[in-house]
Amino acid sequence: MTNPFTEANSLRARLADPDAEVRRVAVLDLPYSDDDDYIELLTAALADEAASVRAEAAHALEGVEEEEVVSALVPMLKDTDSAVREAVAKTLAELKEPRWGHLLLGMANDTEASVQAAALRALRALKVDAAYEPALSASTSADASVRREAVGVLAYLRKATALPTLTRIATQDAEADVRKVAVGALGFAEQANVQEVVPALEAALQDSAWLVREEAAHTLGKLKLVSAAGKLAEAMNDDYWQVRVASARALGKMKALDALHVLVDALAHTVSNLRKEAAVALGELGDARAVPALEVAANDPDPDVRKLSRIALGRLVAAQNA
Structure with missing residues (x-):
């Protein structure tokens, strides 16, 4: 022993x-x-x-x-x-207790970009109010990694006063990954100020980078911005199926009945992930006009598409009989 x-x-x-x-x-x-x-x-x-x-x-x-x-x-x-x-x-970055904020705040203004970015990343989850001003200042840094981490801090703090900065970054930053993070951060907008972010999110649906377009669709769905349903329906024709999937998901969450036809068309797409998301969205819409297309999809070669189409059909039948 x-x-x-x-x-x-x-x-x-x-x-x-x-x-x-x-x-x-x-x-x-x-x-x-x-x-x-x-x-x-x-x-x-x-x-x-x-x-x-x-x-x-x-x-x-x-x-x-x-x-x-x-x-x-x-x-x-x-x-x-x-x-x-x-x-x-x-x-x-794994720290959880806000009391460590005072040790990191000085580094959040460091002249070395890697140090500043690391400090901001650590401060993000701590949600320390005192990190707001350093993050706001860092959002204009010449270094993309610093700007990205600054956006993360602003997103976690969820202050409405940061929305103008985030909308600017979401539409104007030179780096796609920074724009993407900013677009996602706009998801914390409350009902009282949600209209402030609509133009930026709709513009992001037209971004040159598909990852930004995908994130814009996710965020619009999270906020259930029905006013953007038309733009999301257009995004169902995006060259990237990932953007179409996110758009279908958002349209379903919004129960955007005007998007019925594009979602029905998506049930015949070659990418099974998109067919699955279209089936789910049609079930959420609750429109009986989708029944014929879902009955066809209930025999799809992909077992997940078949399953989700049958679930959607069940929802529609239940709604009709209610």
């Missing part, structure tokens, strides 16, 4: 070994050891001279939300080694 005291002593000896690889493996073993001080030992390993050890220690501390740990990790966003910085950023 292994003596836990001997095992712990051996592990500590390995943490002090001259060979960096031995120390790195010891760090890997620490969380699974019987050493009650493993968090303290991992925190100490963050100062190891070898970048590989520091990175492994940062990974191992993911999920540990203690003052000493977080205080040691935050300055390491400026570590000289990129792998260490990435490991630290990943661990900090």
Whole structure:
């Protein structure tokens, strides 16, 4: 039987070994050891001279939300080694307690883009009100990764005052992935100010990047913006089936009866994912005129299309008999 005291002593000896690889493996073993001080030992390993050890220690501390740990990790966003910085950023992004916000806010204005982006990413889920102004400022950064993370913070804080900034980014940012994130962020708009975002979302349906168009359809469906049903019906002819799928889903959520014909046409599309989504949407519309097309789709070669078409038919029959 292994003596836990001997095992712990051996592990500590390995943490002090001259060979960096031995120390790195010891760090890997620490969380699974019987050493009650493993968090303290991992925190100490963050100062190891070898970048590989520091990175492994940062990974191992993911999920540990203690003052000493977080205080040691935050300055390491400026570590000289990129792998260490990435490991630290990943661990900090898993923080859940808002009380860590004060440690990260200073980094949110850092002059180094990678540091600023990592700090904003960590602040996002913390929903710290004090992060609003730094995020608003960072939304105009020359660095796309910083702008993207800034949008994430603004989306999580859900402040109506950020909507003009988000609509601008959604339609004007030079990078498609930043526009996409901004389009998704517009989904937090409340009923009182939802009309502010309609023009931007409709414009995003015409974006040059299909991922942005797809996200616009998702967001319009989430907000159930019936006024945009016509634009979504047009998007059912998009060159990318992914955009058509998102548009069909949105039209179903809106119960957009005027889109009946485009959804019926989609039941015959070559892409089964689109046929499935069209069947679901037609069931949500509840229009008996869809019955003949759904009866055909109930014999579709794809089993999922058959199943969803039959469910949709069941809904329509139940609605007629109610």
